[in-house]
Amino acid sequence: MIRFQNLFKRYPGGHDALSDVCFDLNDGEMAFLTGHSGAGKSTLLKIISLIERPTRGQALLNNVNLAKIGKRRIPYMRRQIGIIFQDHQLLFDRSVFDNVALPLVIAGYRHQEIGRRVRASLDKVGLLDKEKQNPVTLSGGEQQRVGIARAVVNKPPLLLADEPTGNLDPELSWEIMRLFENFNQVGVTVLIASHDLELIKRMDHRILTLNQGRMFEQTSWELD
Amino acid sequence: MSKTKSAAGRGAADASQPNSRFTAYLLNHAQVFFSSLGKLYRAPMSNLMTVAVIGIALAFPMGLYVLLQNLQAVSGGWNGATQISLFTKMKVNDARAAELGQELRLLPEIESLHVLTRQEAMSEFQALSGFGEALEVLEKNPLPAVLIIHPNEANSSPAQVALLVEKLRQLPEIDIAQLDMQWVERLYTMMEIGERGIIVIAALLALAVLLTVGNTIRLDIQSRRDEIVIVKLIGATNAFIRRPFLYTGFWYGCLGGVISWLMIEISLSLLAGPVQRLAGLYGSDFSLATMNLLSGLGLLAISILLGLAGSWIAVGRHLNEIEPS
Numbered sequence: 001m002i003r004f005q006n007l008f009k010r011y012p013g014g015h016d017a018l019s020d021v022c023f024d025l026n027d028g029e030m031a032f033l034t035g036h037s038g039a040g041k042s043t044l045l046k047i048i049s050l051i052e053r054p055t056r057g058q059a060l061l062n063n064v065n066l067a068k069i070g071k072r073r074i075p076y077m078r079r080q081i082g083i084i085f086q087d088h089q090l091l092f093d094r095s096v097f098d099n100v101a102l103p104l105v106i107a108g109y110r111h112q113e114i115g116r117r118v119r120a121s122l123d124k125v126g127l128l129d130k131e132k133q134n135p136v137t138l139s140g141g142e143q144q145r146v147g148i149a150r151a152v153v154n155k156p157p158l159l160l161a162d163e164p165t166g167n168l169d170p171e172l173s174w175e176i177m178r179l180f181e182n183f184n185q186v187g188v189t190v191l192i193a194s195h196d197l198e199l200i201k202r203m204d205h206r207i208l209t210l211n212q213g214r215m216f217e218q219t220s221w222e223l224d
Numbered sequence: 225m226s227k228t229k230s231a232a233g234r235g236a237a238d239a240s241q242p243n244s245r246f247t248a249y250l251l252n253h254a255q256v257f258f259s260s261l262g263k264l265y266r267a268p269m270s271n272l273m274t275v276a277v278i279g280i281a282l283a284f285p286m287g288l289y290v291l292l293q294n295l296q297a298v299s300g301g302w303n304g305a306t307q308i309s310l311f312t313k314m315k316v317n318d319a320r321a322a323e324l325g326q327e328l329r330l331l332p333e334i335e336s337l338h339v340l341t342r343q344e345a346m347s348e349f350q351a352l353s354g355f356g357e358a359l360e361v362l363e364k365n366p367l368p369a370v371l372i373i374h375p376n377e378a379n380s381s382p383a384q385v386a387l388l389v390e391k392l393r394q395l396p397e398i399d400i401a402q403l404d405m406q407w408v409e410r411l412y413t414m415m416e417i418g419e420r421g422i423i424v425i426a427a428l429l430a431l432a433v434l435l436t437v438g439n440t441i442r443l444d445i446q447s448r449r450d451e452i453v454i455v456k457l458i459g460a461t462n463a464f465i466r467r468p469f470l471y472t473g474f475w476y477g478c479l480g481g482v483i484s485w486l487m488i489e490i491s492l493s494l495l496a497g498p499v500q501r502l503a504g505l506y507g508s509d510f511s512l513a514t515m516n517l518l519s520g521l522g523l524l525a526i527s528i529l530l531g532l533a534g535s536w537i538a539v540g541r542h543l544n545e546i547e548p549s
Binding site: 049051072075076077078079083089091093102103105106107108109150 | 245247248249251252255450451453454455456457458459460461462464547548549
């Protein structure tokens with residue numbers, strides 16, 4: 001699904017965010033991306049979601065070289081990725097339903113199909129009864145779940161999450177992570193950037209660690 | 225969990241794929257067409273002000289244009305009434321004058337011709353001038369015969385009439401060919417200046433409309449910056465993002481056009497009464513013509529084009545700057 005080969009990312013000004021990063025994430029795999037803040041986690045996710053371009057080296061998504069994707073094709077590539085943000089990035093001028101429906105509207109689904117899929121997606125995150133509410137009225141955990149519902153509603157093969165539990169208490173965080181595991185169990189590839197080591201330890205998945213732009217793999221008992 | 229499976233399952237055979245690109249495209253257009261109107265409706269005051277500015281800016285030159293057209297209609301009537309007076313030489317007698325009249329009536333440029341014999345000229349002069357008794361003293365009639373000519377409607381432009389006068393002046397029997405038309409010519413020239421002036425005003429105000437719409441859309445784009453970033457991140461194309469702003473510009477133009485049409489109609493109906501009374505005082509049955517349907521639709525089309533162009537400029541300049549980071 002994702003393959004990085006000797007990838008470097010240097011920001012203007014000379015800061016090396018990623019140095020010689022190599023890794024593979026197979027179809028259907030679930031992995032955590034961890035490291036201190038500033039270690040390059042966000043940069044790595046931005047390269048996959050075509051927000052940033054690598055300075056050197058290759059990034060492949062579904063065997064497509066991301067460097068070769070022109071500006072006009074970026075939106076279509078992004079539709080294959082469900083992105084979940086720490087601050088959920090919901091639109092507060094519309095209902096929960098309309099927020100979740102947005103990717104489907106963009107992709108041009110039929111009206112009835114949108115209704116069916118949005119409700120299925122909201123049902124999965126346990127918010128079916130809140131579809132008419134404005135996201136502003138929801139709690140932090142609920143807002144994050146709306147964000148997840150929006151990310152999965154068009155069934156992307158890949159989910160990227162950037163600190164999805166950053167603002168949540170441990171119990172809510174655990175629920176959110178279980179939700180990601182559920183998606184992974186039905187075949188979705190999941191990559192979660194998080195520095196919540198306690199939580200990561202409790203879950204048995206691959207752990208990719210970034211330290212000053214370099215990547216190495218750890219097992220959960222090596223974490224500290 | 226079977227539900228979970230069906231909704232999140234990757235690559236599962238799915239009968240309900242997105243619409244074809246073309247259908248989706250049309251569907252989105254229709255949806256945005258109405259939703260952008262709804263958006264204007266939800267912030268009525270500020271949008272009404274924008275629309276009113278557009279309406280006034282367009283109503284001003286268009287209203288002037290309609291008034292000018294009215295003036296042209298009136299002066300066209302006067303032009304038809306232009307008359308050419310041919311004074312014959314003194315040696316031409318009444319019989320010859322009548323003969324000449326018959327010949328000239330055959331010219332295609334001439335609508336009607338009236339021959340005033342020397343005797344008729346004399347009695348008219350006596351009656352109107354007040355010199356009646358003094359003229360009695362004269363032994364000979366000092367007045368020549370006069371041929372009064374009305375050029376026909378199709379040949380009544382100043383240039384054509386001038387040509388006709390020149391032609392008639394060449395006739396051996398004619399002493400003086402007089403045309404009381406200089407004032408009509410002046411009026412025509414003034415109207416030409418007016419027309420040019422209206423074009424200049426219209427161009428300036430069209431620019432104002434363009435800038436107003438452009439600026440309003442620019443502010444709209446800036447206030448929705450976060451939203452634009454989010455939809456770009458979930459795979460919206462630039463065209464998809466551009467569309468609501470373009471339709472907003474379309475609606476600004478459309479509503480502005482309607483308002484300016486209304487303003488012109490109301491202003492003209494306010495003027496109609498006094499104008500008719502004034503015309504009545506001149507013994508004319510002239511009444512102020514309002515805008516016809518065609519120029520109204522033209523006004524609307526221009527307004528819509530300006531709205532679209534204004535938003536296009538704003539969108540082109542500002543939308544590409546907004547990228548997720």
